[in-house]
Amino acid sequence: MPEIFTKLGIDYKLIIAQAVNFILLLVILQRLAYKPVLKMLKERTDKIDKSIKQAQKIEEELKNTEEMKIAEIKKGKEEYQKTTKKAQEIAERKSQEAMERTRIKTQEIVENAKMEIRNEKEKSVKDAKKEIADISILIAKKIIGNNLNEKEQKKIADDVLRKI
């Protein structure tokens, strides 16, 4: 058995040296390379993961905001339409009322004017009648002479007035 070992060049000292060398390399690489690099990789993965999640969240929020905006606009439009309609109705009603009032007032004014005209007319007719009677009496006096008693004067006046 030992002869095979020497023929293959196996030397326990060399094996130990190689093993120690390898274990040393393992320890150094673990300290120097694997730990920091794996940490860095993990950090980067976490960061990317976080960023993606954040981006998704932002996108979602944006979508929500967009929807809310659209809803708000729609609501505003409806409100506007409703208000406009209401304003129109009010305006219409107001104008109708105003027209009604104006009509009534006009009617009133016309009525008053008519009445006044009638009164005026009546008064002027009465005045004219009286004038005419007076003139008639005067004329009669001139024709007949001034001797007319009161009774006759009256009779003439009445006659004239009736004839007119």
Place this chain on the structure above:
Amino acid sequence: MHVSITPEIITNLLGIPISNTLIASLIATAILVVIAYFATRDMKEVPTGIQNLFEIIIEALFNMVDSVTGDRKQTYQFFPLVATIFIFIILSNWLGLVPGFGSLGFYETAKEGVHGNGHAVFVPLLRSANSDLNTTLALAVVSVMATQIFGIMALGVLKYGKKFINFSSPITFFVGILELVSEVAKMVSFSFRLFGNVFAGEVLLVVIMTLAPFIAPLPFFGLELFVGFVQALVFAMLTLVFLKMAVTAH
């Protein structure tokens, strides 16, 4: 032309024989440490240059480990070992293809041993780390030991030991013995597979280069690059699968 199956001992240092494969391993280690240092010295959120390359490699390996374990905690446990095995083996294999490996060296008059015939032999200063059974055996031992340790950590000594020594029935006892043998077999298969592939590649390249030094070796270099990658992947993946099996209760 002579390709030795054993690594050449360059010198002795504090009683440890320094072979040319050990030097190659140390060079691979140094390169990795330096690159890792510069890659992570100034980590940026947006990676550039060498940091980027390192991140790509580590992330790919991490995802591979994660796909096998299917459990993040286990992935973090196994990842350092599996990744180091992969990176070390692939770099060692590819370094072995760099000009200078196997060609830079000196002549030595051997006194004894397998090539000691009294005349000068060529001793390369550098040799592909995995073309030495010591390196692959060391990796295999580390891998199998780690499997045991992770198994015990995950299941506890008693429950994990039951896999190997179980007296509840003759069948389970026999299966336990088989499991025990298979652990040793794992080590052997791990080490010989990697050693065989890399060593065969070295020999193949030497042979081709002696037959036709120009152009002809090129496709074989491409092949060896691929083999180096596949062997690293196989070693890492098998380790990973064994780890996963060890921490899974039966």
